[in-house]
Amino acid sequence: MDNVWKDIARKIHKLHQQKEILPLHEPSFIGNEKAYVMDCIEAGWVSSVGKYVDRFEEKLAEYTGVERAIAVMNGTAALHVALKLVGVKPADEVLVPSLTFVATANAVTYCGAEPHFVDVSRETLGMDPYKLDAHLQEISFMKGQNCVNKVTGNIIRAVVPMHTFGHSVDMDPLIDVCSRYNITVVEDAAESLGSFYKGKHTGNFGKVAALSFNGNKIITTGGGGAILTNDYDLADYAKHITTTAKLPHAWDYVHDDIGYNYRMPNINAALGCAQLEQIDEYLHQKRILTKKYEQIFREYPGIKLFKENNDSHSNYWLQAILLDQERYDFSKVLKELHEEKIMARPIWKPLHLLQPFADCQKSDLSITIQLQKEIINLPSSPYLGGDNSGQA
Structure with missing residues (x-):
């Protein structure tokens, strides 16, 4: 051997x-990374507002085919907010693959919910929709519009398919299963920028999705992530709560919700713009x-x-x-x-x-x-x- x-x-x-x-x-840095970052430094706009944040969000939405992209500080933050956007609450259960990076489950716990682990497919390395269906038939029942775990009595609120190493989950049968059980799909697309399922970019199949731009990803912003959605109202709310839920005002500090300081800095977005070009x-x-x-x-x-x-x-x-x-x-x-x-x-x-x-x-x-x-x-x-x- x-x-x-x-x-x-x-x-x-x-x-x-x-x-x-x-x-x-x-x-790999083979394009305009240095020029764009120096532009930020020279202009003084290096923090969480600036032209590169807006440009990165626009170009990211255009590339992936979604209506809106909201840039945030990392992929875990993106997934945390994505789960909140679809109504995951304390004591809820969220179906996640056991074979994934720990951030998938950590984000669930940040919402006060509990991960509920399910198996993957040898064909995709991602969540197996057929085993999921069989599992839900065995352990759940419908109570009104909610899928309830017979053992715990908790609502199974969402499912988070993760596209492992960029290989898409078999999304059509998964969406069919989740529709029958009224479980919301939140895609963990952290590893799948540039990946497609049946001709459509990953991140377009769930209510909302999360991307990562860590230093080891397809493109990097140093550290960073993004929330993707085709729902304009959810996008506006995501942008609001990831900027501390502060109401626009010239000087006053009024926050109308529990917010998070999750926005991507302009200097990181500058790096992302150059990376996305390549x-x-x-x-x-x-x-x-x-x-x-x-x-x-x-x-x-x-x-x-x-x-x-x-x-x-x-x-x-x-x-x-x-x-x-x-x-x-x-x-x-x-x-x-x-x-x-x-x-x-x-x-x-x-x-x-x-x-x-x-x-x-x-x-x-x-x-x-x-x-x-x-x-x-x-x-x-x-x-x-x-x-x-x-x-x-």
Whole structure:
């Protein structure tokens, strides 16, 4: 096995011979980033108002096809506000995948609600609508317009499908299930800017959606996120409460709601505007990288590169391989890759196994448990697919 992974490591390093260490995902600054940020500094508008915030929101809405985008300080803040916008209240339950980054569940708890963990599909790595349907048939009943958990008596208010590594959840059957149970869909699109489901950009399928622009995402604002919605009233309310719910006035401080200091600073939005101008190039490089990884792994039995399915056009944010557990020792593979300066990582620990969420409601999570033992993410920086990279 050692020779196999040394050989694989050599081929991965050949993708970019100028890098001794290959991190999981680095940002790329190839456009107007410096010019726009310097413009902010020279104008003095670096805080939470300014022309770049407005421009970033407009361009983001245009790119994703939604009516409105509201820029905020990070993806977790975006998801927190998104859940509040759809009426998630204390003691409610929110259906989330156990196989996701912890922010998905943390945002639920910020609302005083409880995560209710459900399983994912091997075909998409995202929430499985058919297992969700079976689970709801077993554990819930309708009381008026509300879906109620038979065990806890709590209302199941919302569902948060997360588009894992940029691969879209199978949204049509999920929306059908949620419609029958009157459960509101809030998309966690943190990883899926530039991803499409049946020709429509992710973030257009729920009542509201959340994006992330962390330093390791498809585009970055340093730290940042956005709320997407096609509902103008929700958008206006989101913009209001993310700016401390302050009523417009030349000098007086009147706040008419519980607000949050969540707005994205202008200097971060300036970075985002420049990054968004380059997104097509980043996505092009990602797809080239997918082909290069596919070429590397096709000759090694027991290693499968995860690919988009027929209904999805993925941004391939993070490349993922699935290991045959009978052929390869998962922990040893990670250790050997790191020894070869390839900063691979396992998928997240399933959230139901973390101490803060140990007592939360959950469905059968057998696929989640299996995938945790199989998935490894590989270096996925855009430059690895670029013209300056070597051939494997």
